[in-house]
Amino acid sequence: MIRVEKLQKTYGTGTRARPVLHGIDLNIARGTIRAVVGPSGAVKGTLARCVNLLERPTSGRVWVAGTDVTDLPERELRHARRAIGTVFQSANLLRRRTAAENVAVPLRYLGVTARDEKRRVAELLERVGLTDRADSYPAQLSSGQRQRVGIARALARRPRVLLSDEATSGLDPDATRSVLALLRELRTDRGLAILLITHEMEVVREAADTAILLRDGRVAESGPVDQLVADPRSALGNALLPDRPFAQERPGLGTWRVTYQGHEVPTDWLTRLGADHGLDVHVLSATVEEIAGRVAGRATIAIDEDRADELTLALDGWGIHAEPLPPGGPLVPEEPSVPSDPVREAVAETAV
Missing domain, CATH: 3.30.70.260 (ACT domain)
Structure with missing residues (x-):
C-alpha cells in the first residue's frame, strides 16, 4: 500500500546543498503498522512529508495505494491524496468549530451533501469513541480526545493509508494507550497501511508490526519488531527492550x-x-x-x-x-523532533 524506492531528499543547491535522506527503501503492506524511529537528526518527519508529497523528493519514487504519486501534477496529486490520511503531533483543530464540525471539514471540500455529511461524521465520531463529545469545542476536550478527533478527520475521505507523525508525542500514558489501541483497530478492521513516525520506543513496542531505524538519513536496520527484540546484537532491539x-x-x-x-x-x-x-x-x-x-x-x-x-x-x-558482559552500548535516546508547520499540515488535511 505504501512503497518507497531509492528516495533521496536534498535541501539547497550547489555549495549549500544538504542531503538529508539517502536512498530510502520502504514497504508497508495492507493491514500492517510500520514504525520509523531514529536518533536526533534522522529527519523522520521529512520522510513522512515526502510520502504524502507535502515535499517533493529530490529523486526516487513513491507509490501510494498502487499509484506512483512522485511526479503527479498538483491537480492530480490533490486527488491522489484522498488515499492518504495524516495525523500530526498537534491535531490542529479549528478552535471555533465543534468536534463534529472539525471532522466535517474534508467532507465539505468533497462536496458531500448535508445529509451524507451528518451521517458520515456521526459514523466517524462513533468509530473513535467520541459520539458524546460531538458538540464540544477543542478547548473542552482532553489532548487524547483532540487526537481522536484528528484521526476521525483523517479518516473522513476513506483513506487506504494513514501517516501518524508523532501523533502520541506529549500525550499522557492513558491517552497514548487509547490512541494506539485505535490505530491497531484501524489496521485490523479497515486494513489500513500505517506509517508510524515516533521517537517513543514504548509506542513501537505496543503498536508496530515492523520497524525501521534511520541513522544519518539512511536505513540502518529494519525488521519485524519481535525479531529485532530477540536479536541481542540489534541496536534497535536493544532500544526497544533495554x-x-x-x-x-x-x-x-x-x-x-x-x-x-x-x-x-x-x-x-x-x-x-x-x-x-x-x-x-x-x-x-x-x-x-x-x-x-x-x-x-x-x-x-x-x-x-x-x-x-x-x-x-x-x-x-x-x-x-x-x-x-559487558555488552555493546545501547541505542542513543531520541530527542524531540523539530516542531511541525501547522499551516502546511492544515493544507494537507483539507487538500482534495
Missing part, C-alpha cells in the same frame, strides 16, 4: 546477559536452572514484556565463573541466548 541498570557482583561470579523471545521459552527457566542443573543464579536485573503478541525478555544474571559452560548449554536447550 537492559536495566544493575549492581556489580562480588568476585568469582561471571555476569551474563540473557535475551529471549517466544512462547517456547519456559516461564520458569530461572527456577529450573537451580532445580534441574544445580546452578546458583543471582538475578541482577530483568525485564519481561509482551511484544507483537509474544513474550520477550532480557535479564542480567550472575553465576559461578567455573560453571559458564553448564549455563550456556542449559539456556541453548530452551532457545535462550546468553553472552558474558
